[in-house]
Amino acid sequence: MARIKSTNFYQKSGKVANEVFSNLGNGEVGCRAKNSKQAPLNEEQKINASGFSALNTEVRYLNPVLRVTFPRDSNGTKWANRFTSVNKKREGVLTTTKINPDTPVNPKKKANEEYTSEIDWTRVLFAAGPLLAPSVNANRTNMSRKQILAEKTSFQSRVTPLSDADTPAVTAEEGEMYNITLTQVANVYEGAYCWTNDRVYTVIYSPDDHFALVKQLRDRGDGGITSIAIPSFVKPENIHVYSLAMTADGKITSNSVHSRLGE
Numbered sequence: 001m002a003r004i005k006s007t008n009f010y011q012k013s014g015k016v017a018n019e020v021f022s023n024l025g026n027g028e029v030g031c032r033a034k035n036s037k038q039a040p041l042n043e044e045q046k047i048n049a050s051g052f053s054a055l056n057t058e059v060r061y062l063n064p065v066l067r068v069t070f071p072r073d074s075n076g077t078k079w080a081n082r083f084t085s086v087n088k089k090r091e092g093v094l095t096t097t098k099i100n101p102d103t104p105v106n107p108k109k110k111a112n113e114e115y116t117s118e119i120d121w122t123r124v125l126f127a128a129g130p131l132l133a134p135s136v137n138a139n140r141t142n143m144s145r146k147q148i149l150a151e152k153t154s155f156q157s158r159v160t161p162l163s164d165a166d167t168p169a170v171t172a173e174e175g176e177m178y179n180i181t182l183t184q185v186a187n188v189y190e191g192a193y194c195w196t197n198d199r200v201y202t203v204i205y206s207p208d209d210h211f212a213l214v215k216q217l218r219d220r221g222d223g224g225i226t227s228i229a230i231p232s233f234v235k236p237e238n239i240h241v242y243s244l245a246m247t248a249d250g251k252i253t254s255n256s257v258h259s260r261l262g263e
Contacts, residue, residue: 040107049111051094054119055084061210065203068214069127071250082128092123119207122258126203127244131254132194134220135185136202136243139262140236143229145174151229152177178236179227180204180261182215182243186223195247196221203242203256206234220245236261 022030041049059066059080066079073082087093096117105114143151153170188196198220205212211234217226230239242256 041111043105046105046111046115047096048088050096050115050117051088052084053112054094054117055087058119058207058210059083062205062212065126065205065212065214069201069203069244069246069253069256071246071253083126086125086128087119090123090125092120094119121205121207121240124240124242124258126205126242126256127201127246127253128255129253130193131198131245131247131252132187132189132192133254133257134198134200134243134245135187136200136217136241136257136259137183137185137262138202138241138259139181139183141179141181141227142175143177143179147179148173148177148229176232177229178232180230180239180241182217182226182228182241184217184223184226186221188221194220194245197248198245199248199250201244201246202226203244204228204230205240205242206238207240208238209234 020032062083063080066083070079070082072078077085094117096115098115100114149170156170182202184200188194196219200217200220201214202217203212203214211230213228215226215228218224230236239261241259241261243259244256245254246252
Protein backbone atom coordinates (compact mmCIF):
# COMPACT_ATOMS: atom_id res chain seq x y z
CA MET A 1 0.00 0.00 0.00
CA ALA A 2 1.32 3.40 -0.97
CA ARG A 3 1.35 6.18 1.65
CA ILE A 4 1.03 9.87 0.88
CA LYS A 5 0.94 12.93 3.13
CA SER A 6 -2.29 14.89 2.69
CA THR A 7 -1.70 18.60 2.01
CA ASN A 8 -5.41 19.41 1.84
CA PHE A 9 -7.72 20.41 4.64
CA TYR A 10 -9.44 17.03 4.37
CA GLN A 11 -8.29 13.44 4.02
CA LYS A 12 -9.57 11.27 1.21
CA SER A 13 -11.11 7.86 1.95
CA GLY A 14 -13.27 5.38 0.06
CA LYS A 15 -13.15 4.08 -3.51
CA VAL A 16 -12.36 6.18 -6.56
CA ALA A 17 -12.19 4.36 -9.92
CA ASN A 18 -9.81 1.42 -9.37
CA GLU A 19 -8.20 2.85 -6.24
CA VAL A 20 -9.09 2.50 -2.56
CA PHE A 21 -8.10 5.28 -0.15
CA SER A 22 -7.94 4.94 3.65
CA ASN A 23 -7.14 7.40 6.43
CA LEU A 24 -4.02 6.18 8.28
CA GLY A 25 -3.91 9.05 10.77
CA ASN A 26 -1.28 11.76 11.29
CA GLY A 27 -2.25 13.30 7.97
CA GLU A 28 -1.35 10.19 5.97
CA VAL A 29 -3.58 8.54 3.38
CA GLY A 30 -3.05 4.98 2.12
CA CYS A 31 -3.81 4.02 -1.47
CA ARG A 32 -4.08 0.58 -3.08
CA ALA A 33 -5.58 -0.96 -6.18
CA LYS A 34 -9.14 -2.15 -5.64
CA ASN A 35 -8.56 -5.56 -7.19
CA SER A 36 -5.26 -6.28 -5.43
CA LYS A 37 -5.12 -9.65 -3.67
CA GLN A 38 -3.23 -10.57 -0.54
CA ALA A 39 -0.41 -13.04 -1.13
CA PRO A 40 -0.97 -16.50 0.37
CA LEU A 41 0.41 -16.90 3.89
CA ASN A 42 3.31 -19.26 4.45
CA GLU A 43 3.57 -21.62 7.44
CA GLU A 44 5.27 -19.12 9.77
CA GLN A 45 2.77 -16.40 8.91
CA LYS A 46 -0.17 -18.73 9.54
CA ILE A 47 1.21 -19.70 12.95
CA ASN A 48 1.56 -16.01 13.78
CA ALA A 49 -1.96 -15.25 12.54
CA SER A 50 -3.42 -18.11 14.58
CA GLY A 51 -1.85 -16.74 17.77
CA PHE A 52 -3.14 -13.22 17.18
CA SER A 53 -6.59 -14.61 16.43
CA ALA A 54 -6.70 -16.48 19.76
CA LEU A 55 -5.75 -13.34 21.70
CA ASN A 56 -8.10 -11.09 19.75
CA THR A 57 -11.00 -13.42 20.49
CA GLU A 58 -10.50 -12.69 24.20
CA VAL A 59 -10.13 -8.92 23.72
CA ARG A 60 -13.86 -8.41 23.11
CA TYR A 61 -14.53 -9.63 26.66
CA LEU A 62 -11.52 -7.91 28.22
CA ASN A 63 -11.76 -4.40 26.76
CA PRO A 64 -13.23 -2.81 29.94
CA VAL A 65 -10.32 -4.29 31.91
CA LEU A 66 -7.62 -3.45 29.38
CA ARG A 67 -8.69 0.20 29.23
CA VAL A 68 -7.58 0.41 32.87
CA THR A 69 -4.52 -1.83 32.98
CA PHE A 70 -2.87 -1.00 29.64
CA PRO A 71 -2.51 2.80 29.35
CA ARG A 72 -1.38 4.12 25.98
CA ASP A 73 2.37 3.80 25.48
CA SER A 74 4.74 6.49 24.19
CA ASN A 75 3.76 5.64 20.61
CA GLY A 76 0.06 6.05 21.33
CA THR A 77 -0.66 2.32 21.07
CA LYS A 78 -3.90 1.66 22.93
CA TRP A 79 -5.02 -1.01 25.38
CA ALA A 80 -6.21 -3.87 23.14
CA ASN A 81 -3.27 -3.63 20.74
CA ARG A 82 -0.81 -3.49 23.64
CA PHE A 83 -2.38 -6.58 25.23
CA THR A 84 -2.11 -8.65 22.05
CA SER A 85 1.36 -7.36 21.16
CA VAL A 86 2.84 -7.96 24.62
CA ASN A 87 1.37 -11.45 24.99
CA LYS A 88 2.10 -12.55 21.42
CA LYS A 89 5.80 -11.95 22.11
CA ARG A 90 5.83 -13.36 25.65
CA GLU A 91 7.32 -16.83 25.91
CA GLY A 92 4.92 -19.57 26.92
CA VAL A 93 1.66 -17.65 26.44
CA LEU A 94 0.67 -19.29 23.15
CA THR A 95 0.95 -22.88 21.98
CA THR A 96 0.08 -23.22 18.29
CA THR A 97 -0.38 -26.63 16.69
CA LYS A 98 -1.30 -27.84 13.23
CA ILE A 99 -4.75 -29.43 13.13
CA ASN A 100 -3.61 -32.08 10.63
CA PRO A 101 0.15 -32.33 11.17
CA ASP A 102 0.71 -34.87 8.38
CA THR A 103 -0.71 -32.67 5.62
CA PRO A 104 1.31 -29.91 3.91
CA VAL A 105 0.32 -26.26 4.31
CA ASN A 106 -2.41 -25.36 1.82
CA PRO A 107 -2.02 -21.79 0.50
CA LYS A 108 -5.74 -21.66 -0.28
CA LYS A 109 -6.79 -22.26 3.34
CA LYS A 110 -7.06 -19.66 6.09
CA ALA A 111 -4.79 -19.84 9.12
CA ASN A 112 -7.57 -20.94 11.48
CA GLU A 113 -8.47 -23.79 9.14
CA GLU A 114 -5.02 -25.34 9.54
CA TYR A 115 -3.79 -24.15 12.95
CA THR A 116 -5.20 -23.80 16.44
CA SER A 117 -3.73 -21.82 19.35
CA GLU A 118 -4.15 -22.34 23.09
CA ILE A 119 -3.54 -19.60 25.67
CA ASP A 120 -1.72 -20.35 28.93
CA TRP A 121 -3.44 -17.92 31.28
CA THR A 122 -0.80 -18.43 33.95
CA ARG A 123 1.67 -16.68 31.61
CA VAL A 124 -0.57 -13.87 30.31
CA LEU A 125 0.25 -10.27 31.24
CA PHE A 126 -2.60 -7.88 32.01
CA ALA A 127 -0.11 -5.05 32.48
CA ALA A 128 3.48 -4.57 31.36
CA GLY A 129 5.92 -2.07 32.79
CA PRO A 130 8.97 -1.43 34.98
CA LEU A 131 7.30 -0.67 38.33
CA LEU A 132 7.84 -3.00 41.26
CA ALA A 133 5.00 -5.52 41.35
CA PRO A 134 2.60 -5.35 44.34
CA SER A 135 2.06 -8.03 46.97
CA VAL A 136 -1.52 -9.38 46.88
CA ASN A 137 -2.84 -12.80 47.92
CA ALA A 138 -6.24 -14.12 46.79
CA ASN A 139 -8.43 -16.61 48.63
CA ARG A 140 -11.94 -17.93 48.22
CA THR A 141 -14.39 -17.83 51.12
CA ASN A 142 -18.02 -18.92 51.33
CA MET A 143 -20.84 -16.41 51.86
CA SER A 144 -23.81 -16.95 54.14
CA ARG A 145 -27.34 -16.39 52.85
CA LYS A 146 -27.46 -13.18 54.92
CA GLN A 147 -24.26 -11.89 53.29
CA ILE A 148 -25.55 -12.75 49.81
CA LEU A 149 -28.82 -10.94 50.51
CA ALA A 150 -26.94 -7.85 51.71
CA GLU A 151 -24.73 -7.87 48.60
CA LYS A 152 -27.68 -8.18 46.21
CA THR A 153 -29.64 -5.50 48.06
CA SER A 154 -26.68 -3.13 47.86
CA PHE A 155 -26.32 -3.78 44.15
CA GLN A 156 -30.02 -3.22 43.46
CA SER A 157 -29.98 0.06 45.35
CA ARG A 158 -27.20 1.29 43.07
CA VAL A 159 -28.99 0.47 39.82
CA THR A 160 -32.68 0.91 40.72
CA PRO A 161 -34.33 4.22 41.73
CA LEU A 162 -35.58 4.14 45.31
CA SER A 163 -38.95 5.50 44.16
CA ASP A 164 -39.60 2.52 41.90
CA ALA A 165 -42.44 0.79 43.73
CA ASP A 166 -42.56 -2.01 41.16
CA THR A 167 -39.08 -3.26 42.00
CA PRO A 168 -39.37 -6.89 43.18
CA ALA A 169 -38.12 -7.86 46.61
CA VAL A 170 -34.54 -9.11 46.77
CA THR A 171 -34.16 -12.82 47.47
CA ALA A 172 -31.07 -14.92 48.06
CA GLU A 173 -30.18 -18.60 48.04
CA GLU A 174 -27.40 -20.36 49.90
CA GLY A 175 -24.39 -20.88 47.63
CA GLU A 176 -25.57 -18.31 45.08
CA MET A 177 -22.37 -16.30 45.50
CA TYR A 178 -18.93 -16.61 47.10
CA ASN A 179 -16.23 -14.13 48.08
CA ILE A 180 -12.77 -13.59 46.71
CA THR A 181 -10.72 -12.08 49.53
CA LEU A 182 -7.71 -10.04 48.43
CA THR A 183 -5.04 -9.40 51.06
CA GLN A 184 -2.66 -6.59 50.14
CA VAL A 185 0.65 -6.12 51.93
CA ALA A 186 2.39 -2.73 51.73
CA ASN A 187 5.59 -3.08 49.70
CA VAL A 188 7.60 0.11 49.38
CA TYR A 189 11.39 -0.25 49.31
CA GLU A 190 13.95 2.53 49.32
CA GLY A 191 15.71 2.75 45.97
CA ALA A 192 13.21 0.50 44.16
CA TYR A 193 11.13 1.73 41.20
CA CYS A 194 7.98 2.45 43.22
CA TRP A 195 6.16 5.14 45.18
CA THR A 196 3.90 4.95 48.21
CA ASN A 197 1.00 6.43 46.20
CA ASP A 198 1.17 3.89 43.36
CA ARG A 199 -2.32 2.48 42.85
CA VAL A 200 -2.78 -1.29 43.19
CA TYR A 201 -5.32 -3.16 41.06
CA THR A 202 -6.53 -6.74 40.78
CA VAL A 203 -7.96 -8.35 37.64
CA ILE A 204 -10.21 -11.41 37.94
CA TYR A 205 -10.82 -13.43 34.78
CA SER A 206 -12.48 -16.76 34.03
CA PRO A 207 -11.73 -17.70 30.40
CA ASP A 208 -14.32 -20.50 30.43
CA ASP A 209 -17.27 -18.11 30.69
CA HIS A 210 -15.47 -14.82 29.94
CA PHE A 211 -16.28 -13.30 33.33
CA ALA A 212 -13.90 -10.35 33.79
CA LEU A 213 -13.56 -7.49 36.24
CA VAL A 214 -10.92 -5.06 37.47
CA LYS A 215 -10.88 -3.66 41.00
CA GLN A 216 -8.75 -0.89 42.45
CA LEU A 217 -7.57 -1.91 45.91
CA ARG A 218 -5.53 0.84 47.63
CA ASP A 219 -2.20 2.64 47.43
CA ARG A 220 1.02 0.63 47.47
CA GLY A 221 2.01 2.03 50.86
CA ASP A 222 -1.15 0.71 52.50
CA GLY A 223 -2.20 -2.77 53.47
CA GLY A 224 -5.61 -4.28 53.96
CA ILE A 225 -8.27 -6.75 52.88
CA THR A 226 -10.82 -6.33 50.07
CA SER A 227 -13.69 -8.74 49.38
CA ILE A 228 -15.37 -9.15 46.00
CA ALA A 229 -18.60 -11.14 45.61
CA ILE A 230 -18.58 -13.54 42.64
CA PRO A 231 -21.66 -15.35 41.22
CA SER A 232 -21.56 -19.11 41.63
CA PHE A 233 -21.81 -19.80 37.88
CA VAL A 234 -18.18 -18.66 37.74
CA LYS A 235 -16.35 -21.74 39.00
CA PRO A 236 -13.53 -20.92 41.45
CA GLU A 237 -11.22 -23.44 39.79
CA ASN A 238 -11.51 -21.53 36.50
CA ILE A 239 -10.57 -18.13 37.93
CA HIS A 240 -7.23 -16.46 37.31
CA VAL A 241 -6.18 -13.51 39.47
CA TYR A 242 -3.71 -10.85 38.33
CA SER A 243 -2.32 -8.04 40.49
CA LEU A 244 -0.53 -4.93 39.23
CA ALA A 245 0.64 -1.50 40.32
CA MET A 246 0.21 1.80 38.46
CA THR A 247 1.67 5.24 39.11
CA ALA A 248 -0.68 7.89 40.49
CA ASP A 249 -0.79 9.63 37.09
CA GLY A 250 -1.85 6.38 35.38
CA LYS A 251 1.02 6.37 32.89
CA ILE A 252 3.36 3.60 34.10
CA THR A 253 2.57 0.11 35.39
CA SER A 254 4.29 -2.94 36.75
CA ASN A 255 4.05 -6.32 35.11
CA SER A 256 0.97 -8.12 36.36
CA VAL A 257 1.51 -11.06 38.72
CA HIS A 258 -0.64 -14.17 38.27
CA SER A 259 -2.08 -16.30 41.05
CA ARG A 260 -4.86 -18.84 41.62
CA LEU A 261 -7.40 -18.90 44.44
CA GLY A 262 -6.40 -20.40 47.76
CA GLU A 263 -8.90 -21.75 50.24
